[in-house]
Amino acid sequence: MNQPSTGAALASALLNPTSVALVGVSDDTSKTSGRPLQYLRRSGFAGAIYPINPNRTTVQGERAWASLAALPEVPEHVFVLSPTSSVVETARECARLGVKAITVLASGFSEAGAEGLAREQALRDLCAASGLRLLGPSSLGVVNPRNGLMLTANAAFAEPDLPVGKVLVASHSGSMIGSLVSRGKARGVGFAGLVSVGNEVDLSIGEICMATLDDPDIEGYLLFLESLRHGAELQAFARAARRAGKPVIAYKLGRSAAAAEMATTHTGAIAGEDDIADAFFKDLGIARVGILEALLETFPLARRIPLESAPKRVGVVTTTGGGAAMAVDQLGVRDVVVEPPSAQTLALLDQAGLPCTPGRVLDLTLAGTKYETMKAALDILLAAPEFDLVLAVVGSSARFQPHLAVKPIIECARHAKPLAAMLVPDAPEALASLTAAGVPCFRTPEACADAIAAVFARRQPGPPAQALPADTPDQVRTLSEAQAYGILDQIGVPHAPAALRRFDDTGTPAPLPFGFPVVAKVCSAEIPHKTEVGGVLLNLQDEQALAAAMTTLRQHLDDKAPGVACDEVLVQPMQKGLGEVLVGYRVDPEAGPIIMLAAGGIWAEIAKDRSIRLAPVTVETAREMVTEVNALKPLTGLRGKPRGDLEALARTVSALSQLALQPALRVVEAEVNPLLILPEGQGVTAVDALIYQA
Incomplete structure (x- = not known):
C-alpha cells in the first residue's frame, strides 16, 4: 500500500x-493515444519513458513492454491511455505496484x-484504501x-x-490547457505547468495547487473552473496562496446559470449559484475575470498590486x-473609478510644459508619442497621490x-506605484516588449477593464469556518419559530418577545408579558411558511380578539394543512420599523457557509438587491454589506428621511454569521425574515425566523 503523499511528493x-x-500507447502518432510518447521525445524529457502495449513489441520505433509488472522499475507516474473498461483494473495494478x-x-x-458511476466509485475507493493519487478521469494530462x-x-x-x-494553470477543461498555451x-506568455484535472475523482484543483505552493518557480495560478466542487480544498489553497503572496486568477463558467435551487428558505433562491461563487472568489482574494483573454493578462497586474493595498x-x-x-467606459461599467488629475498635478504638468487640460483623462494627443513627453507625464502621474494605478493608453505609435510611447512605459515599470498599458492598435512587437518587462499590458479595453476590476474586487480573507461534526446526519430537521428564537438567543440576534399558547388549553390563559395589539402565528416545525396555510393573523386588539384568532387559526389548519402536527400559537406584539431586511445564513455544498443581507418584503426575490459574503464576517465587513444594499440607502438619512439603526443591523448580520464558528449547533440554514430596522439608537428586531439543523 502506498503511503499518503505529502505536498512536495505529490507535486514531484x-x-x-x-x-x-504510458499504458495503452498507440504506434500511430495521429491517434490520441499515440501523442504523449511523441511529445515527450520531442520535448526532450530526461526521465525514463516506458511504453506499455501488450499487443506490440515496439511502439513508434521503441521497445514496448507487455505490462507495468514487466518493467525494470516502478514508474513514478502512469498515464492510462487505454479504454474505459480497462481503467479500474489498471489502477488496481498501479496500487499493487506502489x-x-x-x-x-x-x-x-x-x-x-x-x-x-460504479466505475468512478471503484476508483475513489481504491485511492482511499491504497494511497494511490489519481488525476482524472477525463484528464488530458x-x-x-x-x-x-x-x-x-x-x-x-x-x-x-x-x-x-x-x-x-489548473483546469477542469482539458482542451482549455491547449487553448491557453497556444x-x-x-502573446509571449509562458507557463510553469498546466494540469487538466478532469472529473476530480481523487485529486482536485485545490489540492494540486496547494502541493505546488513551495515551488519557487511558480509565482501565481490561473484556474479555469466549471464549478466549485471540492470547495473546501480550493478555499484552503486560496488562503495559503494569499499567505505565500502568490496571486490566483480564475475564470469560472456559469455566470448565466439559473439561481441555486432553494431549500425552504428564500436565501438560496435569492443568492443564486453564481453570486455565491463570486463572493467565494472575492472573499478569498481570488481575482475572477469574465473575459478569457483577461485570464492570460491579469497575473502581472495582480502581482504588482498586493491584496493588502486594495487600490481603487x-x-x-x-x-x-x-x-x-x-x-x-469599460472601467465605469465595472464600477472602477477613473480619477481626474488634481489641480496640484495639473500645475506640475504645466510647469513641465506638458499638456494639462482639465478632464477625467490626461490626453497628451500626438505630443504623447514623443518619448520625452510620455516619460515626463508618467513620472508626474506615478507620483500623484490621487492615483492608486496609472493606465497608459497608447495609439498607433505602439505599432510602428x-x-x-512604449519605451517610457517600460522604463517606469519598476515604480512603486503600479503602471499598466493598453495598446489600441494590433502591436505584437510592443506587447511582447511590455510582457518581457513585466508590465501589465492589454490588447482590448474589455480585457483591460475586466482585469483591473477583478484585481480591485479582491478582499482580505476572513477567518475560516469550522466544519460541522463528522457525525452530522444527511437529513435536516426544521425548528419551530419558538425553537429558532432559542438559537438566536445563543448567538445574540435580537428578536421580538414571544409567548406560546396551546390550542388545547381550556383554562384561563396567563397574561401576556407585553401589551396589545399583537400578532398570532401557528407555531410548528412542520409549517415553515405560515402564510401559505393562513397561519398569521395581525393587529389583534385584546384577549377576546386573540381567543377568536386561535379558533380561526385552528380552522385554517384543518382546511389547508389537515394532519399536520401543530399544537401551539406564537403570540408577539405588533411592531413596525423604518425598514425591513432579510438576513440569511446557509452552508452551501460547495462554497461552505455564506451570509446574505437582502432587501426585505416583496423586493427580496424580485429585485435581488443583496450582499453576500463567506461566513463568518466581522462587524466591519457587515457594515460594507449594509452599504451594498440599495434599499437601505434611504435609512442613511437621505434627503431628510429618518435614520435607521444600521449599526445595529451590521452587528446582527455579523452575529448570525457566527453560526459558521459554532458547528455544535448543527445549523445548516437560518433565515431572519423580516428583520425590522428601528430608528437610530433603537436597534433591530427579528419578527420571524426559520432554522434548519442537521
Missing part, C-alpha cells in the same frame, strides 16, 4: 517524475449513467515546460518551443482620446514606433 510525482509509463500517481484519459464515468514533461494527449502541444513562465505563445482609483494618460474613452 505530477510535475517532476523521474519515470513515466505507483505514486496516475492520470486517466478515458471518459465514461460519472457522466455515463449507473455503470459509469500534465505539462511541465520547465523539464519537458509533455504528458498529455492534447493536440495543441504539438506546438514546438513552448515558452516557460511563472504561472501554473494563446500564451502568441485609476489615473489614465493617453495619446489617443478615443482609445482612452473606450477604456474609461514603439520606442516612442
Whole structure:
C-alpha cells in the first residue's frame, strides 16, 4: 500500500517524475493515444519513458513492454491511455505496484449513467484504501515546460518551443490547457505547468495547487473552473496562496446559470449559484475575470498590486482620446473609478510644459508619442497621490514606433506605484516588449477593464469556518419559530418577545408579558411558511380578539394543512420599523457557509438587491454589506428621511454569521425574515425566523 503523499511528493510525482509509463500507447502518432510518447521525445524529457502495449513489441520505433509488472522499475507516474473498461483494473495494478500517481484519459464515468458511476466509485475507493493519487478521469494530462514533461494527449502541444513562465494553470477543461498555451505563445506568455484535472475523482484543483505552493518557480495560478466542487480544498489553497503572496486568477463558467435551487428558505433562491461563487472568489482574494483573454493578462497586474493595498482609483494618460474613452467606459461599467488629475498635478504638468487640460483623462494627443513627453507625464502621474494605478493608453505609435510611447512605459515599470498599458492598435512587437518587462499590458479595453476590476474586487480573507461534526446526519430537521428564537438567543440576534399558547388549553390563559395589539402565528416545525396555510393573523386588539384568532387559526389548519402536527400559537406584539431586511445564513455544498443581507418584503426575490459574503464576517465587513444594499440607502438619512439603526443591523448580520464558528449547533440554514430596522439608537428586531439543523 502506498503511503499518503505529502505536498512536495505529490507535486514531484505530477510535475517532476523521474519515470513515466504510458499504458495503452498507440504506434500511430495521429491517434490520441499515440501523442504523449511523441511529445515527450520531442520535448526532450530526461526521465525514463516506458511504453506499455501488450499487443506490440515496439511502439513508434521503441521497445514496448507487455505490462507495468514487466518493467525494470516502478514508474513514478502512469498515464492510462487505454479504454474505459480497462481503467479500474489498471489502477488496481498501479496500487499493487506502489505507483505514486496516475492520470486517466478515458471518459465514461460519472457522466455515463449507473455503470459509469460504479466505475468512478471503484476508483475513489481504491485511492482511499491504497494511497494511490489519481488525476482524472477525463484528464488530458500534465505539462511541465520547465523539464519537458509533455504528458498529455492534447493536440495543441504539438506546438514546438513552448515558452516557460511563472504561472501554473489548473483546469477542469482539458482542451482549455491547449487553448491557453497556444494563446500564451502568441502573446509571449509562458507557463510553469498546466494540469487538466478532469472529473476530480481523487485529486482536485485545490489540492494540486496547494502541493505546488513551495515551488519557487511558480509565482501565481490561473484556474479555469466549471464549478466549485471540492470547495473546501480550493478555499484552503486560496488562503495559503494569499499567505505565500502568490496571486490566483480564475475564470469560472456559469455566470448565466439559473439561481441555486432553494431549500425552504428564500436565501438560496435569492443568492443564486453564481453570486455565491463570486463572493467565494472575492472573499478569498481570488481575482475572477469574465473575459478569457483577461485570464492570460491579469497575473502581472495582480502581482504588482498586493491584496493588502486594495487600490481603487485609476489615473489614465493617453495619446489617443478615443482609445482612452473606450477604456474609461469599460472601467465605469465595472464600477472602477477613473480619477481626474488634481489641480496640484495639473500645475506640475504645466510647469513641465506638458499638456494639462482639465478632464477625467490626461490626453497628451500626438505630443504623447514623443518619448520625452510620455516619460515626463508618467513620472508626474506615478507620483500623484490621487492615483492608486496609472493606465497608459497608447495609439498607433505602439505599432510602428514603439520606442516612442512604449519605451517610457517600460522604463517606469519598476515604480512603486503600479503602471499598466493598453495598446489600441494590433502591436505584437510592443506587447511582447511590455510582457518581457513585466508590465501589465492589454490588447482590448474589455480585457483591460475586466482585469483591473477583478484585481480591485479582491478582499482580505476572513477567518475560516469550522466544519460541522463528522457525525452530522444527511437529513435536516426544521425548528419551530419558538425553537429558532432559542438559537438566536445563543448567538445574540435580537428578536421580538414571544409567548406560546396551546390550542388545547381550556383554562384561563396567563397574561401576556407585553401589551396589545399583537400578532398570532401557528407555531410548528412542520409549517415553515405560515402564510401559505393562513397561519398569521395581525393587529389583534385584546384577549377576546386573540381567543377568536386561535379558533380561526385552528380552522385554517384543518382546511389547508389537515394532519399536520401543530399544537401551539406564537403570540408577539405588533411592531413596525423604518425598514425591513432579510438576513440569511446557509452552508452551501460547495462554497461552505455564506451570509446574505437582502432587501426585505416583496423586493427580496424580485429585485435581488443583496450582499453576500463567506461566513463568518466581522462587524466591519457587515457594515460594507449594509452599504451594498440599495434599499437601505434611504435609512442613511437621505434627503431628510429618518435614520435607521444600521449599526445595529451590521452587528446582527455579523452575529448570525457566527453560526459558521459554532458547528455544535448543527445549523445548516437560518433565515431572519423580516428583520425590522428601528430608528437610530433603537436597534433591530427579528419578527420571524426559520432554522434548519442537521
